[in-house]
Amino acid sequence: xxxxxxxxxxxxxxxxxxxxxxxxxxxxxxxxxxxxxxxxxxxxxxxxxxxxxxxxxxxxxxxxxxxxxxxxxxxxxxxxxxxxxxxxxxxxxxxxxxx
Amino acid sequence: xxxxxxxxxxxxxxxxxxxxxxxxxxxxxxxxxxxxxxxxxxxxxxxxxxxxxxxxxxxxxxxxxxxxxxxxxxxxxxxxxxxxxxxxxxxxxxxxxxxxxxxxxxxxxxxxxxxxxxxxxxxxxxxxxxxxxxxxxxxxxxxxxxxxxxxxxxxxxxxxxxxxxxxxxxxxxxxxxxxxxxxxxxxxxxxxxxxxxxxxxxxxxxxxxxxxxxxxxxxxxxxxxxxxxxxxxxxxxxxxxxxxxxxxxxxxxxxxxxxxx
Numbered sequence: 001x002x003x004x005x006x007x008x009x010x011x012x013x014x015x016x017x018x019x020x021x022x023x024x025x026x027x028x029x030x031x032x033x034x035x036x037x038x039x040x041x042x043x044x045x046x047x048x049x050x051x052x053x054x055x056x057x058x059x060x061x062x063x064x065x066x067x068x069x070x071x072x073x074x075x076x077x078x079x080x081x082x083x084x085x086x087x088x089x090x091x092x093x094x095x096x097x098x099x
Numbered sequence: 100x101x102x103x104x105x106x107x108x109x110x111x112x113x114x115x116x117x118x119x120x121x122x123x124x125x126x127x128x129x130x131x132x133x134x135x136x137x138x139x140x141x142x143x144x145x146x147x148x149x150x151x152x153x154x155x156x157x158x159x160x161x162x163x164x165x166x167x168x169x170x171x172x173x174x175x176x177x178x179x180x181x182x183x184x185x186x187x188x189x190x191x192x193x194x195x196x197x198x199x200x201x202x203x204x205x206x207x208x209x210x211x212x213x214x215x216x217x218x219x220x221x222x223x224x225x226x227x228x229x230x231x232x233x234x235x236x237x238x239x240x241x242x243x244x245x246x247x248x249x250x251x252x253x254x255x256x257x258x259x260x261x262x263x264x265x266x267x268x269x270x271x272x273x274x275x276x277x278x279x280x281x282x283x284x285x286x287x288x289x290x291x292x293x294x295x296x297x298x299x300x301x302x303x304x305x306x307x308x309x310x311x312x313x314x315x316x317x318x319x320x321x322x323x324x325x326x327x328x329x330x331x332x333x334x335x336x337x338x339x340x341x342x343x344x345x346x347x348x349x350x351x352x353x354x355x356x357x358x359x360x
Binding site: 006007009011015016029033042055069073077078 | 100101102103106109110113114117118120121126129130133136137140143144147148149151152155156159160163164167168171172174175190191193194195197198199201202205206209214216217218219220221222223227228231232236239243246247249250251253254257258260
């Protein structure tokens with residue numbers, strides 16, 4: 001089976017993550033959707049690394065992981081700060097900037 | 100080449116738990132399912148010749164990131180209900196259509212191109228990855244180190260709450276309570292100076308009156324307390340001893356020896 005199958009799998013995971021970000025109102029669940037999208041991109045990078053026969057793609061996936069870890073830390077800190085301010089983690093509640 | 104059984108196992112291990120993101124109700128269930136997805140992706144990485152990334156995936160994602168998610172879920176309360184009211188009308192269908200459109204677009208684009216996979220597999224062993232990381236990509240590694248430090252400091256700053264007023268001492272708290280009219284000393288235990296030291300018998304003050312606060316509020320809510328007057332009535336007239344109202348919990352009968360005393 002060709003490694004291209006993993007690229008299709010990555011597409012499926014990416015779409016599920018994107019749908020979760022669009023659908024869910026719980027901030028933490030939407031954030032997990034973002035994580036799933038990043039992981040799908042990683043899977044595509046590793047599959048392309050296998051297709052091309054070089055490990056540069058794996059190094060890129062490693063960088064994505066590091067950036068995702070930093071992003072999770074800051075994002076969850078923002079969720080905690082919003083929760084402290086208004087006792088909710090719903091994405092629809094903070095709507096002060098709405099015109 | 101990759102065995103189809105292995106591929107379909109990985110696909111089932113990743114896609115089915117990932118669907119919980121769309122359909123599961125409780126955030127904790129979703130988080131645990133995503134841990135399953137991460138493990139499936141680690142297996143996929145090892146299959147594709149990246150054992151180092153597979154191990155890093157397990158360590159970083161299932162070990163650190165998803166645990167952090169679970170921590171935050173516990174911190175904000177696992178019973179945070181998701182409101183089902185739609186703020187934007189038709190958002191659900193627009194989201195489904197958008198996701199389906201994205202899937203069609205990506206799959207059409209990928210199926211257009213044809214890659215000939217390299218004959219020999221790649222070696223993603225740690226030493227090969229490290230050789231590349233610390234030669235060609237060493238500047239990126241340095242920048243990522245700075246990014247991680249910045250993220251850690253940023254999280255600290257964002258979750259830090261400064262103390263708005265100085266901490267009140269125990270002396271100030273007690274003074275406030277007494278000025279507000281509270282009893283300055285501890286409440287008496289139930290049964291103190293009473294004839295019976297069961298938990299449902301109020302303590303007696305020096306004048307012999309029962310102190311209501313000495314009995315637990317839980318017993319009062321359950322109507323399992325005694326007033327105390329029946330005990331005094333039994334003292335003056337032993338024939339009234341049996342006539343006390345039945346209460347929820349059984350109390351030892353006062354023995355005759357105690358009455359004689």
